[in-house]
Amino acid sequence: MVLVGSILFAFYSLAIAVAWAMFGQNNTILAIAILGSVVLVGFQYKVGKWAALRSVGAEDMPEQQYAQIHQFVEGVSRDMGMEKPRLMIANMGVPNAFAVGRRGNGTVVVSRELIQILDREELNGVLAHELAHIDNRDVVMMVLGQGIASVVGIIAQYVVLFTGDNDLADFFLAIVVGNLVQFFVMLFVLAISRYREYVADSDAKGVIGRGDPLARALEKIQQGNQRSQNDRLDENVSALCIFGSSKGVLAKLVSTHPPVEERIRRLRS
Incomplete structure (x- = not known):
């Protein structure tokens, strides 16, 4: 995670260095760019969590009705040395689960469909x-x-605009360049996401003692998603879920999750 954070910081530093080279004589513009990037990340974090929970209609999971789930989560959280996350339940239309938030202020959402098809x-x-x-x-x-990725893309747009004639052609070129630069950084971010899924699988395997139960769960989740005729899952929420399907080279490249088959193979190896 130190390596990941360092590389992300390098992307950010490069973008700010370019902004400094372009607007260094105007400290106001540079200050706005730096402050705006911090506000943007904070806004995405706060609104993203709220939107994810709202989009699936998540409700607090009754402790009396789901006592075993609460007890398991409390025990594992204690072993991990973190505060027990808020547990919520939702009708997603598909068997799935996802987590949002951070240590000390996390939330785990489980679909009722998932609880119905999995054993303890x-x-x-x-x-x-x-x-x-x-x-x-x-x-x-x-x-x-x-x-x-958003900050780097925005700065790339401004670089194109301020180095050109600032006409209509430069405006459209700036949009194209900004999107391409943002897409390049997002490829790296998505690769991190796929790797972190393997890490979470490995950690879960260590918690429950073996990998086969999670492997069986992934198989059932995959089958349940394939059979579902009412997939109401929001695209942004889907990126947070434990399951993600991707077919084709390009789809795998831009997917937040690695192939389920490979995850199952690793869990059972």
């Missing part, structure tokens, strides 16, 4: 996976990466 050991594997994401600060890192 399999569900514990999924819960351990989501708790690992919070413990490893993966959600915060993803938001930070997306924010840096």
